[in-house]
Amino acid sequence: MDRIRTEELSGAEIVVRCLQAEGVEYVFGYPGGAVLWIYDELFKQDKVRHVLVRHEQGAAHAADAYSRSSEKVGVCLVTSGPGLTNAVTGIATAYMDSIPMVIISGQVPTHAIGEDAFQECDAVGITRPCVKHNFLVKDIRDLAVTMKKAFHIATTGRPGPVLVDIPKDITAQRHEFHYPDSVAMRSYNPVTKGHAGQIRKAVALLQEAKRPMVYSGGGVILSNASAQLRELVKATGFPCTNTLMGLGGYPGTDAQFLGMLGMHGTYEANMAMQHCDVLIAIGARFDDRVIGNPKHFAQNLRKIIHLDIDPSSISKRVKVDVPIVGNIPDVLKEILRQLEAPKADQAARPDPLRAWWKQIDQWRGKDCLKYDRAAKIIKPQFVIEKLYEVTGGDAIITSDVGQHQMWAAQFYKFDQPRRWINSGGLGTMGFGLPAAMGAQLANPGATVACVTGESSIQMCLQELSTCKQYRLPVKIINLNNKYMGMVRQWQQFFHGNRYSESYMDALPDFVKLAEGYGHSGLLIDKPQDVEPALRQAFKRKQDLVFLDFLTDQTENVYPMIPGGKGITEMILSEEL
Amino acid sequence: MRHVVSILVENEAGALSRISGLFSARGYNIESLTVAPTEDASMSRMTVVTSGSDDVIEQITKQLNKLVEVVKVVDLSEAEHIERELMLIKVRAGGKEREDMKRMADIFRGRVVDVSDNTYTIELTGSGAKLDAFIQALDQSAILETVRTGASGIGRGNRILKV
Numbered sequence: 218m219d220r221i222r223t224e225e226l227s228g229a230e231i232v233v234r235c236l237q238a239e240g241v242e243y244v245f246g247y248p249g250g251a252v253l254w255i256y257d258e259l260f261k262q263d264k265v266r267h268v269l270v271r272h273e274q275g276a277a278h279a280a281d282a283y284s285r286s287s288e289k290v291g292v293c294l295v296t297s298g299p300g301l302t303n304a305v306t307g308i309a310t311a312y313m314d315s316i317p318m319v320i321i322s323g324q325v326p327t328h329a330i331g332e333d334a335f336q337e338c339d340a341v342g343i344t345r346p347c348v349k350h351n352f353l354v355k356d357i358r359d360l361a362v363t364m365k366k367a368f369h370i371a372t373t374g375r376p377g378p379v380l381v382d383i384p385k386d387i388t389a390q391r392h393e394f395h396y397p398d399s400v401a402m403r404s405y406n407p408v409t410k411g412h413a414g415q416i417r418k419a420v421a422l423l424q425e426a427k428r429p430m431v432y433s434g435g436g437v438i439l440s441n442a443s444a445q446l447r448e449l450v451k452a453t454g455f456p457c458t459n460t461l462m463g464l465g466g467y468p469g470t471d472a473q474f475l476g477m478l479g480m481h482g483t484y485e486a487n488m489a490m491q492h493c494d495v496l497i498a499i500g501a502r503f504d505d506r507v508i509g510n511p512k513h514f515a516q517n518l519r520k521i522i523h524l525d526i527d528p529s530s531i532s533k534r535v536k537v538d539v540p541i542v543g544n545i546p547d548v549l550k551e552i553l554r555q556l557e558a559p560k561a562d563q564a565a566r567p568d569p570l571r572a573w574w575k576q577i578d579q580w581r582g583k584d585c586l587k588y589d590r591a592a593k594i595i596k597p598q599f600v601i602e603k604l605y606e607v608t609g610g611d612a613i614i615t616s617d618v619g620q621h622q623m624w625a626a627q628f629y630k631f632d633q634p635r636r637w638i639n640s641g642g643l644g645t646m647g648f649g650l651p652a653a654m655g656a657q658l659a660n661p662g663a664t665v666a667c668v669t670g671e672s673s674i675q676m677c678l679q680e681l682s683t684c685k686q687y688r689l690p691v692k693i694i695n696l697n698n699k700y701m702g703m704v705r706q707w708q709q710f711f712h713g714n715r716y717s718e719s720y721m722d723a724l725p726d727f728v729k730l731a732e733g734y735g736h737s738g739l740l741i742d743k744p745q746d747v748e749p750a751l752r753q754a755f756k757r758k759q760d761l762v763f764l765d766f767l768t769d770q771t772e773n774v775y776p777m778i779p780g781g782k783g784i785t786e787m788i789l790s791e792e793l
Numbered sequence: 794m795r796h797v798v799s800i801l802v803e804n805e806a807g808a809l810s811r812i813s814g815l816f817s818a819r820g821y822n823i824e825s826l827t828v829a830p831t832e833d834a835s836m837s838r839m840t841v842v843t844s845g846s847d848d849v850i851e852q853i854t855k856q857l858n859k860l861v862e863v864v865k866v867v868d869l870s871e872a873e874h875i876e877r878e879l880m881l882i883k884v885r886a887g888g889k890e891r892e893d894m895k896r897m898a899d900i901f902r903g904r905v906v907d908v909s910d911n912t913y914t915i916e917l918t919g920s921g922a923k924l925d926a927f928i929q930a931l932d933q934s935a936i937l938e939t940v941r942t943g944a945s946g947i948g949r950g951n952r953i954l955k956v
Contacts, residue, residue, distance in 0.1 A: 346818050350861040404803050404864040529855035
């Protein structure tokens with residue numbers, strides 16, 4: 218009997234067939250010598266579409282935001298050497314925020330590895346500290362299964378970027394193609410089910426809490442747990458805060474939401490974090506920008522429940538009482554189920570949370586985000602408030618890094634997850650524009666705006682050309698104060714007003730620049746023109762519009778916890 | 794506190810650099826590190842001697858477990874265990890020193906594994922402290938060269954680290 222033979226395909230065909238099998242819609246990339254065979258195969262098919270960026274950093278950010286805004290896996294394809302090194306900033310950005318992403322990089326042929334060949338670099342070595350895992354495929358027989366592993370590892374457990382480095386000769390060799398449905402790895406079995414005993418302990422603590430607090434982060438977004446989070450907060454009547462990465466996990470307009478916490482969090486959220494008696498942390502990691510100095514945080518006694526998929530996030534900076542490792546939606550469902558059986562004496566007691574909410578309302582009374590609404594110069598906060606109004610709170614907002622990022626986080630109220638796309642962990646300037654491209658491609662028809670500043674936008678400006686090619690109608694909200702605003706703010710507060718190299722001299726004419734790339738631009742320099750300009754721009758559903766807002770150069774982000782200080786040691790606005 | 798961490802890891806290219814890279818990137822100490830394949834050639838066993846507070850050791854084990862190629866991690870020093878280290882030490886052994894040197898090696902249960910007219914190469918196995926003691930006991934000017942493997946460890950009794 219004849220043996221049933223599967224087709225023999227080239228390595229390049231195998232790569233493309235794997236992407237098809239994974240249902241990949243878009244690959245963000247840039248061709249080069251080592252990936253020519255793969256590009257040749259992309260050319261011959263039309264299932265996987267390629268988006269040609271103008272710099273590999275843009276490819277990585279776009280793939281990353283495609284993933285953040287959609288639950289799908291972003292894929293990025295770059296050539297060896299500089300192609301890969303250019304992508305590293307984007308890979309590290311995705312790694313710090315635990316974003317599932319697969320990066321395919323070309324490598325010099327296997328026989329040339331280690332000989333300092335043209336466009337050779339040790340891709341696996343360079344990316345090792347900033348990927349969840351990486352592979353160098355040295356044998357074509359391993360290619361398909363490695364691709365499967367890459368997608369499996371990227372999307373399971375705590376997600377993250379995975380790199381597959383493929384030498385050019387492997388893409389030219391031929392082998393039978395078989396794409397496995399699943400892979401089992403004895404060394405990789407992330408825990409998913411929460412420990413029942415720990416869940417019981419958590420429920421008991423939640424039921425006894427007098428001053429409870431719910432603190433949730435990016436893990437809620439990544440695990441699609443916002444429905445369960447809402448249910449928990451509603452069922453308990455507890456106050457809730459979100460981290461920068463967690464915004465949209467709980468509705469920003471809800472009365473139980475205290476706003477973002479942390480270095481630029483609200484007064485009420487930070488005070489409630491410090492003074493609560495039971496804290497439930499969900500998919501968040503108590504990092505330095507969130508709780509400030511851990512010693513100061515530990516001064517107040519409270520019981521801490523910590524839910525996370527990653528055991529190493531637990532008790533890293535803050536000791537917790539009830540650690541629960543598991544898949545957040547499942548653990549929350551179980552907590553909710555157990556909370557539903559109320560204790561016998563509960564109905565008889567007066568609302569135990571009344572005093573706590575009274576205290577919180579007092580803190581809220583500070584109105585810590587207040588700014589001068591009567592100002593004659595455009596206040597950046599005002600632009601974000603108007604952006605929120607004009608888009609009906611329904612846009613996907615990407616941001617770059619700096620003051621504008623914090624104002625967007627504070628003033629745009631996100632009611633849904635995956636609408637707020639920013640580089641929280643690595644803090645990568647240049648992220649915003651390519652991220653907007655990825656988000657727009659993942660969500661055709663959605664309103665996508667990139668909130669940026671005159672400094673950040675220049676770091677990946679070349680992607681305006683990509684936006685033109687693929688007709689991506691993103692709206693660029695440039696809060697232009699001619700300064701690296703956050704650097705300027707720190708220099709004002711902590712370096713005696715010595716504004717060393719933070720002034721952006723010789724700025725381009727952004728309107729002309731946008732026009733040069735075939736888009737249109739508007740310059741706005743009066744507060745009364747802000748809303749009309751936004752309305753005009755967002756009406757143009759097919760076009761990219763670059764809105765250059767000249768804003769108050771001296772405005773600062775408040776509240777602010779200085780680096781190394783405690784969570785309640787906030788600098789508040791002079792307006793208060 | 795000093796800890797002896799045993800790691801079972803896939804015997805793949807790059808696995809060692811992932812582990813040593815993790816230690817350097819996160820600022821953990823490595824006192825010594827040994828690695829070799831196990832009876833199952835697809836897997837290597839590594840012994841890392843490190844030090845740190847309980848919190849740091851907890852993070853080290855968690856971070857190691859997070860590495861995709863790491864199969865199992867055990868902190869051997871949590872319970873009874875045995876540690877051994879091998880040293881090869883080349884010493885000057887000519888004339889009347891020759892007899893003394895042989896006697897010293899015998900006292901420490903070392904074996905002379907190579908001989909020349911005026912040198913001995915002694916093989917010595919034991920805890921790190923024993924090897925240190927041997928070095929201390931010698932006339933320092935007689936030591937020509939030393940090489941040590943770093944500690945390997947295994948749990949006592951029924952404590953078994955296996956997949």
